[in-house]
Amino acid sequence: MKIIKNFIYLVLLFTMINCNSKQNQLNVEVYETSASGNNLTKLTNFSSDENQEEVVKIKLLPSEKRQTITGFGGSFTESSAYLLNKISKKNRDSIIEAYFGESGAKYSLSRTHMNSSDFSLSQYSYAPVEGDKELKHFSIDEDKDDIIPMIKDAMKVSKDGFKILSSPWTASPWMKDNKEWVGGKLLPEYYDTWALFFSKYVDAYKAEGIDIWGFTVENEPLGNGNNWESMHYTPDEMTNFVQNHLGPQLEKTHPEVKILGYDQNREHLKEWIDSQYKNEETSKYFDGTAIHWYASTYEIFPEELQYAYNKAPNKYLIQSEACVDSEVPKWKDDAWYWKKEATDWGWDWAPEQDKHFHPKYAPVNRYARDIIGCLNNYVDGWIDWNMVLNKQGGPNWFKNWCVAPIIVDEENDEVYFTPIYYTLAHFSKFIRPEAKVINLENSDKDLLVTAAENLDGTIAVVLFNEGTTSKNISLSLNDKNVAIQIQGQAIQTLVITN
Known part of the structure; x- marks a missing residue:
């Protein structure tokens, strides 16, 4: 009898331990x-x-x-939208679902360009008529065949919706001191016209059923080596434009739309932050700051990111552009994306003292390291560049080839989901807007x-x-x-x- 009692006790003890271990799991x-x-x-x-x-x-x-998460996603470029028009509806739908649908990456934050960028098929402006200071001839017709249909298709499959951040690469050449698409500065006499341009853009997109969440003031205000569309500001020039022109304009017409300053590489972030948030007057209309990752293939610049957050903890800090640049995509070769073979712009062109920031790298590693590093240093949103490119890394009027998470062969109607796509989805699908x-x-x-x-x-x-x-x-x-x-x-x- 004693043996039976001991056996029952051991069974009960094992059951309790097993239950506790499951409860603690x-x-x-x-x-x-x-x-x-x-x-x-x-x-x-x-x-x-x-x-x-x-x-x-x-x-x-x-x-x-x-920090509170704003979202993750990629960019609606003319190049990407053009390619989606070139493939079958089945493949187009599969790509849209993969990015925005419940079965896919569930992108929640996106970006697009105002006027043309390097990832356009040609150079164009919504305000082409010289001297049209009141923008009576403003038109977004250039976007109606490609970018707008792509955004609308994404809206149809996105259950939770997504925010759109819009960025100009340049004002119309006639508004600039050099009268060129590339380089130069906005003439002071057109500051109010250019501010009105932003407001007109919101109106035009709203008429298409698309809400614009926010703007960056200028893509890469330090320039891009005078290669493709650009317009230059100093930190104080941008602050002045926002404080006295863009901010008051949007306050009157679209006060809900956000304004993000800077929008270039992190190594110069402090001087822009100091200008934007110098005092209450300068910071009034800035809702946050946008940054890019191109200063290095491995360095996160945590001190700069922490500085920006500590200076303005209640403002947005959004990584607005990133890509594997200066590379032609490797077609259906997953292994390449995990190997240290890729080189970026700085491998060839960075100043000698900055070369160490641009070693060879593995694309997947760069994405995963950067997003984790950003999140651990107060960045609240992360946006990739082109969503779709072709096997050449375009189309691109400047032939500035890059890699996208999804590559298409438009001639043969084939689609390749690179490992970069899945890397991004690890964040966008599971870390949702308003997460902490x-x-x-x-x-x-x-x-x-x-x-x-x-x-x-x-x-x-x-x-x-x-x-x-x-x-x-x-x-x-x-x-x-x-x-x-x-x-x-x-x-x-x-x-x-x-």
């Missing part, structure tokens, strides 16, 4: 993209390797909240980690293991935990539910 879904072939694949077996002694400890701290980035503790400096708590209470944790060796991880939240393994050269998104 985090409820988590794991999605992985990897060099070994996973593409946003939901894993059914992600337990750690018990034979590995080293365990990375990650502790989530949801009570320590940071949260603090965490991470025992392994070589494992990149960020986390955000969504409005529905789910927490998305994104891990990037850049090395080739797998890592065992113990992830804890309050009094619960889960053991997982991430293989080498892999990105994982962990979605924690109640």
